[in-house]
């Protein structure tokens with residue numbers, strides 16, 4: 001039996017969206033701590049949201065080339081750190097907290113090399129590449145570029161929606177999927193129906 005595909009919702013900014021994600025059985029909720037994002041929140045808002053996340057839902061903090069001091073400040077409210085910039089493996093590993101490394105799928109990327117480079121990561125998150133934008137572009141990439149076997153669990157991201165998630169899961173069989181723009185009504189504001197249909201389609205895709 002295939003294990004179920006885990007789900008992370010990212011870019012949450014409101015209590016009601018966090019509560020909806022948890023009630024849908026989502027595995028992880030992501031908070032964007034990078035201030036240039038339209039979905040960013042402050043450390044104070046992170047605390048307010050994170051303390052109300054129910055047990056066994058993983059709280060993920062997303063950072064892009066940010067100072068270690070900011071990450072340390074957020075750590076009490078995070079279970080996992082998502083590094084979405086050009087952070088080195090040693091930088092990522094210094095916080096004594098599980099972490100994942102986002103990789104943007106540039107044409108010349110070598111995922112086996114990256115898996116060795118980030119050997120202490122819990123997983124690699126694969127996102128679309130657009131020059132000058134670190135992530136959250138709402139764009140997909142060519143999933144056939146993902147090797148059938150990789151030394152790290154794959155979290156598939158980039159432009160996922162209720163409409164393409166079944167194809168993504170069946171083609172890639174990722175460990176987990178991560179979605180932000182595809183469940184939004186507007187930046188940082190999630191749509192309850194889109195959230196519900198995304199979760200339903202992932203479950204259906206896994207049972208085929």
Ligand SMILES: O=C(O)c1ccccc1N[C@@H]1O[C@H](COP(=O)(O)O)[C@@H](O)[C@H]1O
Nearest residue numbers: 010037134135136138157158159180181
């Ligand atoms: O969401 C953002 O604004 C963001 C900013 C900087 C780096 C990453 C960001 N989001 C992450 O990007 C992927 C894909 O998002 P989308 O589904 O295509 O909108 C996902 O991991 C987000 O968490």
